[in-house]
Amino acid sequence: MARIIEIDNLDAKELDPFVRLTGHQLRNRLEPESGIFIVESPIAIDAALKAGCEPVAMLTEKKFVHGRMAGIIDGLGDVNVYAAEHETLSKLTGFELTRGALMAMRRPEPLNWRELIRGAKRVAVLENIVDTTNMGAIFRCAAGLGIDAVLLTPECCDPLCRRSVRVSMGTVLMVPFARIGDEPSDWPEPMLRELKNAGFKTAAMALRDNSRAVDDPELRSEPRLAIILGTEGDGLTPATISLCDYTVRIPMHGGVDSLNVAAAAAIAFFELKYHAQEE
Numbered sequence: 698m699a700r701i702i703e704i705d706n707l708d709a710k711e712l713d714p715f716v717r718l719t720g721h722q723l724r725n726r727l728e729p730e731s732g733i734f735i736v737e738s739p740i741a742i743d744a745a746l747k748a749g750c751e752p753v754a755m756l757t758e759k760k761f762v763h764g765r766m767a768g769i770i771d772g773l774g775d776v777n778v779y780a781a782e783h784e785t786l787s788k789l790t791g792f793e794l795t796r797g798a799l800m801a802m803r804r805p806e807p808l809n810w811r812e813l814i815r816g817a818k819r820v821a822v823l824e825n826i827v828d829t830t831n832m833g834a835i836f837r838c839a840a841g842l843g844i845d846a847v848l849l850t851p852e853c854c855d856p857l858c859r860r861s862v863r864v865s866m867g868t869v870l871m872v873p874f875a876r877i878g879d880e881p882s883d884w885p886e887p888m889l890r891e892l893k894n895a896g897f898k899t900a901a902m903a904l905r906d907n908s909r910a911v912d913d914p915e916l917r918s919e920p921r922l923a924i925i926l927g928t929e930g931d932g933l934t935p936a937t938i939s940l941c942d943y944t945v946r947i948p949m950h951g952g953v954d955s956l957n958v959a960a961a962a963a964i965a966f967f968e969l970k971y972h973a974q975e976e
Contacts, residue, residue, distance in 0.1 A: 744867025833864025834959035840868035
């Protein structure tokens with residue numbers, strides 16, 4: 698049964714994960730199994746628990762202990778729940794965005810990308826995505842639009858950072874993901890070659906004269922397709938584009954040349970779902 702511990706300040710060492718530790722410190726790269734990530738808001742916390750994540754501690758407003766968080770708290774088991782008045786918690790930067798609740802959770806063990814793609818028909822590959830808001834939004838699109846897995850190149854930001862988890866509404870925990878390669882030099886050539894050897898056609902989302910429209914029937918009917926999206930601003934690297942089987946564009950109008958990567962992901966995921974049975 699969860700232990701309710703009332704606090705009147707944020708100085709206690711037990712609150713370090715919520716208040717003082719950086720994302721790098723929470724990740725604990727040397728011992729990933731000991732790493733922690735923070736989930737914000739009741740909706741995201743509920744999604745994380747349903748995904749099987751292990752709770753470590755909670756920080757919430759006193760009024761929510763027997764209110765909006767009561768159902769979650771009742772199912773936590775042997776976990777400390779720190780409760781304070783809103784005035785105390787409002788001193789925590791960004792607290793208003795948490796909707797009154799934060800949960801420290803054990804980071805899941807990293808997955809092997811080669812095992813992850815077995816049986817998958819549609820995977821997203823994110824190249825050097827560094828904006829955590831975009832990362833969270835892309836995962837929400839992936840979860841809602843049927844992407845089987847998300848692969849991250851070595852220089853992508855952490856999907857389990859606080860903002861990414863919050864923006865994704867917890868759906869970052871619903872789509873399996875893994876790093877594709879350990880070092881920047883692993884991408885693009887070696888890993889793209891492995892993807893192709895595993896039976897995937899590769900589709901680079903990029904604006905090129907020889908590109909195909911995103912609703913091309915041939916793309917939709919590919920049995921296994923990796924949809925590759927590039928970093929904010931610059932997009933995919935020329936090396937990545939040149940190595941892919943297809944270059945794919947979203948037709949634009951009104952003098953607008955491109956979309957934010959998360960918006961582009963939503964359109965690509967929807968249009969490039971596997972449609973072979975319908976053709």
